[in-house]
Amino acid sequence: MSFLAxxxxxxxxxxxxxxxxxxxxxxxxxxxxxxxxxxxxxLIGAHGADPAQxxxxxxTNKAAxxxxxxxxxxxxxxxxxxxxxxxxxxLPPVDQRQLRGRIFREVxxxxxxxxxxxxxxxxLRFDIDKFRDAEGLSWTxxxxxxxxxxxxxxxxxxxxxELQLDPKRFEPKKVRxxxxxxxxxxxxxxxxxxxxxGQRGKLTVETYRRYRKALAANNALDFDDLLLLxxxxxxxxxxxxxxWHNRFRxxxxxxxxxxxxxxxxxxxxxxxxxxxxxxxxxxxxxSVFVVGDADQSIYSFRAADFTILMGFxxxxxxxxxxxxxRTMVKLEENYRSTSTILEAANALIANNxxxxxxxxxxxxxxxxxxxxxxxxxxIAEAEAVVHRMRMLEAAHPELRxxxxxxxxxxxxxxRAIEESLVRWRIPYIVVGGLRFxxxxxxxxxxxxxxxLVNPADTVSLLRVINVPKRGIGKTTxxxxxxxxxxxxxxxxxxxxxxxxxxxxxxxSAKGLLQFCELINDLQRSxxxxxxxxMIQQVMEKSGYISELIAEATDEAEERRRNLQELVNAALQxxxxxxxxxxxxxxxxxxxxxxADSKDTAADRVTLMTxxxxxxxxxxxxFLVGMEQGLFPSYRSLDxxxxxxxxRRLCYVGMTRxxxxxxxxxxxxxxxxxxxxxxxxxxxxxxxLPEGLVQGDLPQIGGVALRRERRLDRLTRVDRxxxxxxxxxxxxxxxxxAVRRRQAGPAPGKAWVVGDRVVHSSFGEGEITHTxxxxxxxxxxxxxxxxxxKILDPRLAPIEPLE
DNA sequence: TTATGTACGCTTTTT
DNA sequence: GCGTACATAA
Numbered sequence: 029m030s031f032l033a034x035x036x037x038x039x040x041x042x043x044x045x046x047x048x049x050x051x052x053x054x055x056x057x058x059x060x061x062x063x064x065x066x067x068x069x070x071l072i073g074a075h076g077a078d079p080a081q082x083x084x085x086x087x088t089n090k091a092a093x094x095x096x097x098x099x100x101x102x103x104x105x106x107x108x109x110x111x112x113x114x115x116x117x118x119l120p121p122v123d124q125r126q127l128r129g130r131i132f133r134e135v136x137x138x139x140x141x142x143x144x145x146x147x148x149x150x151x152l153r154f155d156i157d158k159f160r161d162a163e164g165l166s167w168t169x170x171x172x173x174x175x176x177x178x179x180x181x182x183x184x185x186x187x188x189x190e191l192q193l194d195p196k197r198f199e200p201k202k203v204r205x206x207x208x209x210x211x212x213x214x215x216x217x218x219x220x221x222x223x224x225x226g227q228r229g230k231l232t233v234e235t236y237r238r239y240r241k242a243l244a245a246n247n248a249l250d251f252d253d254l255l256l257l258x259x260x261x262x263x264x265x266x267x268x269x270x271x272w273h274n275r276f277r278x279x280x281x282x283x284x285x286x287x288x289x290x291x292x293x294x295x296x297x298x299x300x301x302x303x304x305x306x307x308x309x310x311x312x313x314x315s316v317f318v319v320g321d322a323d324q325s326i327y328s329f330r331a332a333d334f335t336i337l338m339g340f341x342x343x344x345x346x347x348x349x350x351x352x353x354r355t356m357v358k359l360e361e362n363y364r365s366t367s368t369i370l371e372a373a374n375a376l377i378a379n380n381x382x383x384x385x386x387x388x389x390x391x392x393x394x395x396x397x398x399x400x401x402x403x404x405x406x407i408a409e410a411e412a413v414v415h416r417m418r419m420l421e422a423a424h425p426e427l428r429x430x431x432x433x434x435x436x437x438x439x440x441x442x443r444a445i446e447e448s449l450v451r452w453r454i455p456y457i458v459v460g461g462l463r464f465x466x467x468x469x470x471x472x473x474x475x476x477x478x479x480l481v482n483p484a485d486t487v488s489l490l491r492v493i494n495v496p497k498r499g500i501g502k503t504t505x506x507x508x509x510x511x512x513x514x515x516x517x518x519x520x521x522x523x524x525x526x527x528x529x530x531x532x533x534x535x536s537a538k539g540l541l542q543f544c545e546l547i548n549d550l551q552r553s554x555x556x557x558x559x560x561x562m563i564q565q566v567m568e569k570s571g572y573i574s575e576l577i578a579e580a581t582d583e584a585e586e587r588r589r590n591l592q593e594l595v596n597a598a599l600q601x602x603x604x605x606x607x608x609x610x611x612x613x614x615x616x617x618x619x620x621x622x623a624d625s626k627d628t629a630a631d632r633v634t635l636m637t638x639x640x641x642x643x644x645x646x647x648x649x650f651l652v653g654m655e656q657g658l659f660p661s662y663r664s665l666d667x668x669x670x671x672x673x674x675r676r677l678c679y680v681g682m683t684r685x686x687x688x689x690x691x692x693x694x695x696x697x698x699x700x701x702x703x704x705x706x707x708x709x710x711x712x713x714x715x716l717p718e719g720l721v722q723g724d725l726p727q728i729g730g731v732a733l734r735r736e737r738r739l740d741r742l743t744r745v746d747r748x749x750x751x752x753x754x755x756x757x758x759x760x761x762x763x764x765a766v767r768r769r770q771a772g773p774a775p776g777k778a779w780v781v782g783d784r785v786v787h788s789s790f791g792e793g794e795i796t797h798t799x800x801x802x803x804x805x806x807x808x809x810x811x812x813x814x815x816x817k818i819l820d821p822r823l824a825p826i827e828p829l830e
Numbered sequence: 831t832t833a834t835g836t837a838c839g840c841t842t843t844t845t
Numbered sequence: 846g847c848g849t850a851c852a853t854a855a
Binding site: 087088089143144145146175176251252254255326327329330437438439440441460497499500501502503504535536618619620621622637638639640658659661662663664673674677699 | 831832840841842843844845
């Protein structure tokens, strides 16, 4: 059996290519996943590539898992034929399992398949300790990965505490966004500084600088760092770059239209060893293979840039014309959708100006017309959708609920649909929204684990130090944190110093000491425990579980079940990763998306956002909320290129459908709370060819125009408002946010920084800091041959030295 | 130090 | 209409 069998010409070309660069322009449903898996199998099976030399980037962890699965099956099937000389399907299950096991050990285990984030997090686990930032920042291999909430709170702390700015005028969320955007463009603070101007820009750069420093102090990285740090590392360290360049001889990237500048840099560094792609010519036994479709680029809000895809031929390619080129292949035959659905989608996307012209040819029959339904409000819409499902189910006994998907623009829209599905007892699953790993109890337990692995992780420490309650309050923590800041050491180093705790801890000292003992105890067992057992121990020894039991509410019960689920997740992780350790499990938890954990194979209706639907397909697709301001989003209405992105999103949604597509919109929609808003049909509806749509045909007339003007006015007001805020600027800290913090010389027996003291057991030392004032003073003393000690001068056996 | 009240802002999309 | 974050009381 050849891996080229059953492929069309273009697919065969993509699979058979094994040296040099290749861009595959793959329209929706044109079999690109098939091309990708067959290519990897072919590289290994026919061209003798070592699985360990292959790096394949997918868009989700789930896609990575599926690709590994398909690859395993493909190779096992082939092995069956060569080994037993008989087709796979006739082998007894026990032999099938044995063959798959062998493929797993010899091939799939060795492959690096995953998202950009998970792959480069893995690379950093090897080499991050060899990296030193230009500003002297460094990390160890035990680094924590911060999620958006952690990152957000760190930025907020810098803005309000360090820079003393009013978070209303200088919004942490916006600053965080600006920083993330900079990182995704590959800009460090200095480079960002060159891009911005004014007071506001300066403050953003300053926040960025401090934020990086804070992350390093916590030995932590945010999502964007998982891409940016490897870029810096590979640029800086030739030896390491050479190693990975020699190791990954075949690089494959799926969904290339949604890569950003930093990801692009990474690919270049690995493939060309840092040389310019135009002049790189050492392709012997090496390839770079990217697959994408500019019409499906829907992530520009996180700095994805589809011009990178469009520029591939100029960087790596032969720059020849489309019919003469040997570095590009187009997959233009669609095997998924009926020609009706396809034609409508093609007509819609033709309204975009920013695209390479590409025709998606139908290979299937006409099928049914697209159905458009107008409803009174979102509740009626949900009822209409569910009613339609039930009618279809009655008419088609072969229909399974798993064949049906409901797609929407925003997560909040799932609610109305869910209520109707519940009413009619139709099983469903919501993908997205609240991630499993974002639940409070899960984050708490994971924070314990992160702290065990990485004691410098102060964000995690603060999360769990008083959970469950140990009587450690805000003031105590503030005191400890101030001490840590002034000494420039992690908070844990203060907390774990019994002497310091007795001095600074006040009434909370007992709780603090207990907490330290807990962490030390857990840390001792960390060496020889597998992740699932560590989790179990953390939950029990911390008293987390007993507190939930004591609470005895339904909610607490639910939390306990979730924690049990976390243990199961760890068990599963261990099964999939034989050498997996706690660090690895924490990374997978941090990078897992909601879609990854959801079992879409179950026979249930799937509800999800259009973004989450990328790469999937369903026989029946309902696209709801087709209204101006909702889809396309109101934020895109006055910006042509955002509007084009919304249109691509619509194109992605429509092309998910194999057999039938149902569109709907409401005349009135409750936004949030009570306010009912009149709504007009989406502009996209009017762009669909009339002959392909049945039902309540769109009325884009006076009503729509009036509404659009109204929206325009609204957005203008909004803009003016922003300008006013911008014009106001942020000139220094506002009076109400000013908080003075004065250490001040202590009265009475004055302990002054610089004075020398003698301690009965530590010997001579020098006072480096004083904390507090009045009665309650603590001092930090640097003794010879040890770190700073925090002491209560009234209790500690010290004498001033003249 | 913890428990309770209340204002606010949130809804674009995600690794 | 819901959860969070901050303010105020016990």
